[in-house]
Amino acid sequence: MKSLGEKVWDLRAAAANSEAVRGHTHNYYRYPARFPPIFVREAIEAFSKPGETVIDPFVGGGTSVVEGLAQGRRFIGFDLNPIAVFVSRVKSTPLSSGKLERAKSYAEKLLLDRIEVRDSMPIPAEIESEFFNTPWWIRGTICAVRARLSTVEDHELRDFLLCALLSTSQWALDCRSTIPKSEEFFQTLYRTVVKMSGEMEAYCAVLRNAFGDRLRTVGQNRRIILRSAASAHEDKRVPQEWLPARLVITSPPYPGVHVLYHRWQVRGRRETAAPFAILNSKDGHGPSHYTLGGRHEAGVRRFFDNLTACFRSISNLLDENSTVIQLVSVADPDTQLTQILSAMRRAGFEECGAEAFGQKQSGRFWRSVPNRKWYANGKEDLTSARELLLVHRLRRRSNQ
Numbered sequence: 001m002k003s004l005g006e007k008v009w010d011l012r013a014a015a016a017n018s019e020a021v022r023g024h025t026h027n028y029y030r031y032p033a034r035f036p037p038i039f040v041r042e043a044i045e046a047f048s049k050p051g052e053t054v055i056d057p058f059v060g061g062g063t064s065v066v067e068g069l070a071q072g073r074r075f076i077g078f079d080l081n082p083i084a085v086f087v088s089r090v091k092s093t094p095l096s097s098g099k100l101e102r103a104k105s106y107a108e109k110l111l112l113d114r115i116e117v118r119d120s121m122p123i124p125a126e127i128e129s130e131f132f133n134t135p136w137w138i139r140g141t142i143c144a145v146r147a148r149l150s151t152v153e154d155h156e157l158r159d160f161l162l163c164a165l166l167s168t169s170q171w172a173l174d175c176r177s178t179i180p181k182s183e184e185f186f187q188t189l190y191r192t193v194v195k196m197s198g199e200m201e202a203y204c205a206v207l208r209n210a211f212g213d214r215l216r217t218v219g220q221n222r223r224i225i226l227r228s229a230a231s232a233h234e235d236k237r238v239p240q241e242w243l244p245a246r247l248v249i250t251s252p253p254y255p256g257v258h259v260l261y262h263r264w265q266v267r268g269r270r271e272t273a274a275p276f277a278i279l280n281s282k283d284g285h286g287p288s289h290y291t292l293g294g295r296h297e298a299g300v301r302r303f304f305d306n307l308t309a310c311f312r313s314i315s316n317l318l319d320e321n322s323t324v325i326q327l328v329s330v331a332d333p334d335t336q337l338t339q340i341l342s343a344m345r346r347a348g349f350e351e352c353g354a355e356a357f358g359q360k361q362s363g364r365f366w367r368s369v370p371n372r373k374w375y376a377n378g379k380e381d382l383t384s385a386r387e388l389l390l391v392h393r394l395r396r397r398s399n400q
Contacts, residue, residue, distance in 0.1 A: 002046075004323075004353050004391075005353050007046045007047065008353035008389075008391050010042070010046065011039065011042055011046070011325075011389060012389075014036070014038045014039040014041070014042035014043075015036070015039045015365065015367045015387075015389050016367050017036050017039065018368070019036070019038070021034050021036065021037060021063075022037075023037055024037070024066050024067070024070060024091075024199065024203045024206065025066055025090075025091040025092070025196070025199050025200060025203050026061075026063060026066060026091070027199070028087060028090060028091050028163055028167060028196055028199075029083075029087045029163065029166060029170065030061075030167075030170060030174075031060050031061025031062075031084065031087060031261075032060075032259050032260065032261055033060065033251060033254070033259060033329075034060065034061050034063055035060075035063040035064065035251055035327065037063055037066075040063050040064050040067040040068075041070075041071070043249050043325050044067055044071050044073060044247060044249065045071065047246065047247045047323045048073055048247040049246070050071065050073065050210070051072065051073070051074070052073055052247070053074040053076060053243065053245040053246060054068040054073045054076075054245065054246070054248075054249060055075075055076045055077070055247070055248045055249075055250075055314060055317060056076075056077045056078070056248070056249060056250045057077075057078050057232070057248065057250050057252075057310050057311070057314050058078070058079060058229070058250050058251065058252050058253065058310075059077030059079040059088050059224060060081075060084050060088075060251070060261075061084065061087060061088065062077075062084070062087055062088030062089075062092060062224075064077065064249050064250070065077050065088050065091070065092045065222060065224060066088075066091050066092050069092055069207060069210065069218055069221065069222060070203070070206045070207065070210060071210060072210035072211065073221075074221045074222070075092075075221065075223070076223045076238060076242065076245065076317075077223070077225065078225050078227055078228065078229040078232050079224075079225075079226065079227075080226070080228050080289065080290055081261055081290050082276070082281045083261070083262060083275050083276070083279065084261070085224055085225075085226045086159070086163070086166075086279055087163060087166070088224050089159070089224050090160055090162075090163040092218070092222060092224075093156055093159070093218075093219060094200070094203070094204045094207050094215040094218050095156060095157070095160060095200050095204070096215075099154070099156065099157050099160075100197040100200060100201060101197075102154075102157060103157060103161055103164075103193055103196075104193055104194055104197055106152070106157075106161060106193075107164070107190045107194070108190060110145060110148065110186060110190070111186050111187065111189070111190045114182070114183070114186040117144050117145060118141050118144050118186075119144075123139060123140060123143045127143070127277040127280070130272075130273040130274065130276050130277035130283055131143075131272060131273070131274055131277055132271075132273065133266050133267070133271060133272045134266060134272045135179045135266075137179075137181065137182055138169075138172055138173065138179055138180075138182070139274075140182075141182045141186070142165065142169050142274065142277075142278060143277075145189065146162075146165060149161050149162055149165065160200075161193065162279070163196070164189060164192045164193045164196055165189065166278050166279070167192050167196075168185065168188050168189040169275070170264060171192075172185055172188070173264050173266050173272065173274060174264035174265060174266070175264075175265055176267070177267055177268070179266070179267070223237055223238065223239070225237055225238075228306075228310065229310035229313055230306065230309040230310050230312075230313055231309075231313050232310075232313045232317075233313045233314070233317055234313075238317065243317050243318075244318050244319040244321075244322055245317050245318055245322060246321070246322055246323070247323055247325065248314060248322065248323070248324040248325065249325050249326075250324075250325075250326055251326060251327045251329075252307060252310075252326065252328060253290070253291040253292050254291070254328070254329045254330060255293065255300050255304065255330055255331060255339070256295050256300050256303075256330065256331030256332060256336065257295070257329065257331050258287070258295055259287075259291065260287060261290040261291070262275070262276070262283065262285070262287070262289075263275070263283070263287075292306040292307060292310075293306060300336075304339050304342075304343045307340070307343045307347075308343040308344075308346045308347050309347075310347075311324075311344060311347035311348075311349065312346070312347040312348060314347075315347055315348045315394060318394055319394070320393065320394050320396065321393075322394065323391065324344075324349060324390075324391070324392040324393065325389070325390070325391055326389075326390045326391075326392075327367070327387040327388070327389060327390075328340055328388050328390055329369070329385075329387045329388070330388075333388075337388065340390070341390075344392050345395070348394055348395055349392040349393065349395060350392060350393060350394075350395040350396075351390065351391065351392055352392060352393050353391040364388055364389075365388070365389045366386045366387065366388050366389075367386065367387050367388075367389070368385065368386055369385050369386060369387055
């Protein structure tokens with residue numbers, strides 16, 4: 001049986017994997033700062049067993065829930081962002097072959113009726129303001145498709161199609177300098193539904209291996225909760241019989257690094273809240289709400305206070321045999337790494353497994369993140385394109 005240090009050492013190759021995110025339903029939506037799925041898979045296999053519970057306090061794009069369920073684990077996830085919760089639920093909700101065929105037929109009808117659909121629906125006043133900085137023709141097309149989808153009675157099928165609309169809209173707008181025409185949008189929406197359907201069918205085959213033919217029970221082994229992880233242990237939606245959780249696998253927001261989790265950037269750095277409008281939600285918070293704190297000094301201090309509160313709450317869902325695995329990135333490794341470790345100690349954890357790499361920062365394991373460029377404090381920051389592997393366990397009572 002491998003020691004903790006040996007298991008941590010084995011995670012290096014998975015963490016260092018530079019392949020593009022792929023497999024299962026991982027590409028339903030390009031959520032910022034996504035986990036490498038192979039790393040999550042290896043961590044779950046090494047540090048938990050089928051039937052045990054995995055937690056992600058910052059569920060983000062849902063990689064951990066997709067991989068956890070694929071390996072027959074129970075899963076509990078928390079996130080403040082309605083986009084993250086919606087996408088994670090859709091990605092991890094199995095659909096029958098019949099529903100997937102209906103989804104493709106619906107997307108085909110939208111493509112065939114595209115001119116009628118495009119011209120049939122004015123933009124509702126209550127969401128028009130969320131589409132700021134969005135070109136009028138795409139705004140109208142998105143709203144028209146959204147209105148059609150609202151008539152789909154099956155809520156699982158409706159959410160699946162709405163996720164396809166969200167993904168297509170992201171393709172059309174996010175980080176684009178040239179915005180496609182409506183015709184191309186409808187064609188891409190159809191291709192997106194077909195691609196998502198194939199990926200869901202393959203994912204359902206994996207889920208059958210984990211749960212048998214009882215795909216209906218998959219949702220009963222999953223809780224994805226829209227809220228902060230702070231005081232999450234008091235939330236009545238957390239099944240007490242699932243505890244203690246065996247593994248926490250997560251990637252917290254990055255202190256001092258500018259990442260937009262709740263908006264897209266159009267034609268340069270002009271932001272739009274279009275994803276909130278598509279999901280019929282309100283864009284009621286600034287970026288710091290979703291990152292535990294702002295980029296400047298006061299916000300960074302608030303980040304570490306919030307990080308401590310989140311992990312202090314999560315500690316109540318664990319025991320001394322539970323493992324916390326994180327991939328973290330910081331704007332200033334020389335100071336902020338120390339602050340992260342201090343926040344974990346205040347929350348009741350101690351670092352472990354570091355002997356696999358050496359105790360000094362230079363000996364720690366950093367992974368280079370492919371195709372990532374964030375901005376920290378207004379300047380291009382190369383350190384935030386690297387992530388550090390950290391492993392913690394609850395501090396023994398005799399040491400507290």
